[in-house]
Amino acid sequence: MQESGANVSELFQVMDIDRRRHVREALSARQDRLVSSAIVFHALDNPGAELTAFIYIANAGDHTHYTDFSTRRGEHGTNAQFVGSFAFRSLARGNVHQHYSPVQGKWVPDVETGERHIIVDRDPETVTAHATLSRLSPYWRLRAEAERRFPAQYDFVRQRLLHRREAELNTRRIPRERVAAIPAEPSLIEGPKAILFGLHWLDLGGAERWAVETIRLARSEGFVPIVITDVPSSHSWITKAELDGAIVITLTHPVGQPEHSEPLLEAILANYDLSGVFVHHSMWLYDRLPWLRAHLPQVPIVETLHILEYNGGGYPYHGARYDDYIDIHHVISPQLKEWLIGVQGVAPEKVALAPLFGLTTLETPQASAVKSRRDRALFTVAFVGRLAHQKRPYLFVRLARRLVDSGLPVKFILHGSGELEDFVRHQVTKFKLNDVVEFATEKIPVAETLAKSDLLVVSSQNEGVTLTTIEAIEAGVPVLSADVGSQSTLVAPDLLVPRSPQRFIDESERIVRALVESEPLREKNWQQERQLANEFASLRPAHEWTKELYTKWQQ
Numbered sequence: 340m341q342e343s344g345a346n347v348s349e350l351f352q353v354m355d356i357d358r359r360r361h362v363r364e365a366l367s368a369r370q371d372r373l374v375s376s377a378i379v380f381h382a383l384d385n386p387g388a389e390l391t392a393f394i395y396i397a398n399a400g401d402h403t404h405y406t407d408f409s410t411r412r413g414e415h416g417t418n419a420q421f422v423g424s425f426a427f428r429s430l431a432r433g434n435v436h437q438h439y440s441p442v443q444g445k446w447v448p449d450v451e452t453g454e455r456h457i458i459v460d461r462d463p464e465t466v467t468a469h470a471t472l473s474r475l476s477p478y479w480r481l482r483a484e485a486e487r488r489f490p491a492q493y494d495f496v497r498q499r500l501l502h503r504r505e506a507e508l509n510t511r512r513i514p515r516e517r518v519a520a521i522p523a524e525p526s527l528i529e530g531p532k533a534i535l536f537g538l539h540w541l542d543l544g545g546a547e548r549w550a551v552e553t554i555r556l557a558r559s560e561g562f563v564p565i566v567i568t569d570v571p572s573s574h575s576w577i578t579k580a581e582l583d584g585a586i587v588i589t590l591t592h593p594v595g596q597p598e599h600s601e602p603l604l605e606a607i608l609a610n611y612d613l614s615g616v617f618v619h620h621s622m623w624l625y626d627r628l629p630w631l632r633a634h635l636p637q638v639p640i641v642e643t644l645h646i647l648e649y650n651g652g653g654y655p656y657h658g659a660r661y662d663d664y665i666d667i668h669h670v671i672s673p674q675l676k677e678w679l680i681g682v683q684g685v686a687p688e689k690v691a692l693a694p695l696f697g698l699t700t701l702e703t704p705q706a707s708a709v710k711s712r713r714d715r716a717l718f719t720v721a722f723v724g725r726l727a728h729q730k731r732p733y734l735f736v737r738l739a740r741r742l743v744d745s746g747l748p749v750k751f752i753l754h755g756s757g758e759l760e761d762f763v764r765h766q767v768t769k770f771k772l773n774d775v776v777e778f779a780t781e782k783i784p785v786a787e788t789l790a791k792s793d794l795l796v797v798s799s800q801n802e803g804v805t806l807t808t809i810e811a812i813e814a815g816v817p818v819l820s821a822d823v824g825s826q827s828t829l830v831a832p833d834l835l836v837p838r839s840p841q842r843f844i845d846e847s848e849r850i851v852r853a854l855v856e857s858e859p860l861r862e863k864n865w866q867q868e869r870q871l872a873n874e875f876a877s878l879r880p881a882h883e884w885t886k887e888l889y890t891k892w893q894q
Contacts, residue, residue: 350586350610351382354389354426362394362423363535370459372577376587377405377457382429383588389428395419395458402573403532404458406588406597413456423891430585433609460573503702511622512683513659514650518629533563533586534610534892537582537624543756543781546645547576549671549695550619553643553885555581560889562614565607569623569835575781590623608634614892618642618665625657626663639892643669645802645880646824647678659683667888671695671881672803672825676751693884695806696876706815709865711795718749718855721792723785723807723815724799734798734843736763740770741848747855754779754788789814793861794854795828796847797821800838804828804875816866819850827876831867 340527350584363371374394381390384886397403397419434760534557538550554564564585574589576582588603596602604627607613615638616631618624628640630824642665644655652659655675658668662685669691670676674691679685712718720742722735732753739751752761753776767776779788785807795811797820804825807820812829821843823834836846854861 348381350429352428352430354428355424357421358425362425365422366394366396366459368578369462369573369575372587373403373405373459373574373589374442374457375457376577377410378427378605379586380406380588381410381455382427383431383433383610384602385435385607386431386433386606386609387428387429388435389426389453391424391426391454393424393454393456394422395456396422397458399459399461400846402458403460403591404456405591406594407591408593410455411452412453413454413697419458420641420758424835431606431610462573464835478884487539506625513656513665516660517663530610530612531563532561532614532893533565534827534889535607535613535616535624536564536566537616537618537621538566538568539620540568540570541574541576541579541582541587542572543575546620546643547697548806549643549645549881551576551579551581551884551886553617553619554585556882556885557709557889558584558619560886560893561888562892563611565611567603567621569621572817579820601627604630604634609880613638614887620645620654622657625654625661630635631671632664639666640664641667641669641888643671644675644679644803645671646801647675648801655679659685661873662689665689667691669693669881670677671882672827674825675803693879693881693886694804694809694875696809696872696880696882706813706869709817709862710790711816712858713791716748718747718748719752719791719793720851721752721754721795721809723754723788723795724797724805726753726755726759726763728759729799729801730755731798731840732759732763732799733842735796736766736770736772736776738798738844738851739772739776739794740845741844742851743775745773745848745852747852749775749851749855750837751776751791752779752788753777754781754785756781773864778875785810789816792816794819794851799823799828799841802826812865812868815865817854817861819847829868829871831864831871834864834868 346787362374363803366374370805374392378392381392401418497831517809536550536554536557538547541547541551554566557564558581564582566582566585566587568587568589569592571591575589577589594603613635616624616628618628618641631638631640642658644658646653655678658665662668662683666689668679668680668685668689671692671694673692676690679690688700720739722732724730724732726732732755734752735753739749742749751772766779767773789811792811793816795807795816795818797804797805797808797818799821800823802824807821808826808829811864817834818830819834819836821838823838827835834850836850854864
């Protein structure tokens with residue numbers, strides 16, 4: 340029996356085939372991929388060692404444990420459902436690393452238990468939002484609960500705070516991070532050519548869709564993708580076909596490592612010939628760029644940035660902070676390009692604007708006219724995206740309530756999932772909208788939802804340029820959007836509305852009413868958006884830009 344992906348099976352060998360099969364049969368495909376991911380980490384961390392993996396399923400709301408120090412001791416195992424165990428041998432090259440002893444308070448030669456206790460989470464559909472909240476610290480749990488229960492009021496306060504932060508972020512230059520790295524000999528490894536990718540997580544999102552596409556392109560160009568995530572989640576996309584053949588490691592913290600040492604990166608360098616590093620929203624990898632630059636001075640480092648976040652700057656803040664260690668900042672919107680060069684003083688030749696056209700529409704013909712309404716008696720308005728605070732789906736529901744109460748012949752599609760799903764469903768029921776609101780999960784293609792829609796609404800508090808906006812325009816569906824980020828690059832001026840919650844709803848109601856009553860007006864606005872999209876698409880798309888980048892990395 341072979342583990343998922345040929346490259347994974349080259350790092351370890353299962354010794355108990357029947358026991359491994361028993362574990363696999365007791366888990367979902369997602370959970371089993373997470374087990375393989377954890378085994379990959381422990382194989383790299385313990386070259387040549389023979390270990391026994393004990394597999395558990397966490398209770399709802401409990402933490403997962405894949406790579407953190409507690410997996411070595413198993414203190415947490417008694418509160419989780421035991422699934423089974425199997426032995427495996429590491430086939431990785433390298434040196435066994437020291438580990439931190441909390442008793443002695445120092446790094447010591449490893450007293451190997453020979454055991455790894457791995458806890459996977461329950462499948463997402465069996466876990467409620469309340470269980471997810473229980474994983475947070477008390478401060479963030481209280482804040483998240485307040486936002487979940489009173490999103491509109493919370494949003495009002497947030498908008499007041501954002502005005503001040505926007506002004507600061509658009510004028511203040513971020514200090515550069517300069518780390519005095521310990522001198523290192525350049526690493527020259529003979530092994531499979533690989534690209535190291537750092538991701539936030541493997542869940543639904545525009546940034547993740549692009550990250551997964553860059554991973555697929557790397558594999559198609561002959562590289563082994565090594566994918567490291569650093570934020571706990573269900574990692575629902577770990578089973579995607581684009582990740583077949585990739586080395587995927589889903590970190591849980593604290594991993595434990597000596598000062599000035601990076602055991603995981605050292606293990607990767609001992610087994611693979613890194614041709615490049617690609618950062619996609621990963622603080623773990625940002626913080627290790629100085630180490631990588633010291634050990635791999637000849638290897639290019641690239642990041643992709645999507646959105647300028649006004650609550651501290653988000654990932655663009657760290658991109659500017661680590662500018663000395665980054666060769667190319669790939670951005671998807673003019674706003675980010677202008678911010679990096681004009682505000683942060685990044686050299687223009689280091690900033691590449693390449694929009695995400697072609698990512699989700701490679702095989703979809705572009706609409707030559709606005710999509711005809713499927714039902715002349717009923718106007719369908721869609722929301723597509725994560726049911727998360729940034730996307731503000733609760734505003735979409737309030738808009739739906741306003742439109743229904745006004746007597747307009749409308750129905751709605753809420754396409755997505757996320758931490759606000761329970762709240763949004765409760766809102767729909769509370770406002771008596773169940774007969775006019777259709778929920779669509781991420782398993783349903785976005786194209787299918789757009790084919791049933793007459794208008795897409797983007798209610799986000801902040802964005803770069805959304806993939807769903809591009810997809811909708813390509814499908815012949817006009818887009819109404821909050822005027823945030825670089826949405827004005829694609830959205831018709833008459834379909835841009837203020838970000839503040841009340842004005843968003845008031846202006847959106849007025850515009851939707853006009854579009855329902857006038858098909859020529861809907862056609863006119865889509866034509867404007869089609870023209871804006873054509874102008875934006877004249878730039879080299881990110882897909883082509885990345886393929887050219889990988890061609891250079893092959894040389």
